[in-house]
């Protein structure tokens with residue numbers, strides 16, 4: 777199922793095409809010194825991750841959508857259940873978005889990569905021959 781392939785690749789830091797190689801060098805997004813270190817190609821299928829210069833700039837749109845979704849969900853939780861003061865809510869949203877930004881950046885880049893590369897079972901495990 778396509779959506780499960782995208783989730784697998786996105787949440788486990790795996791190459792979108794073969795699900796074997798890692799996209800980011802480190803699995804921990806909160807290791808801030810290595811936050812943006814992306815492998816150039818997949819170690820398994822040799823997929824080139826950055827297709828053109830500044831390819832990952834497009835991930836900002838995905839990041840914007842994720843952050844907006846976070847805000848909308850908490851807006852309705854507050855509206856229906858929490859009833860926080862406006863200033864407290866703004867502070868909570870701002871701080872939570874800042875705290876989640878390493879995770880958001882990573883997920884948005886992996887999702888952006890999945891938009892342009894589809895999973896291909898021929899690249900799984902050791903099945904690579906002359907593809």
Ligand SMILES: [Zn+2]
Pocket residue numbers: 791792793794795796797818819820821822823899
């Ligand atoms: Zn790969």
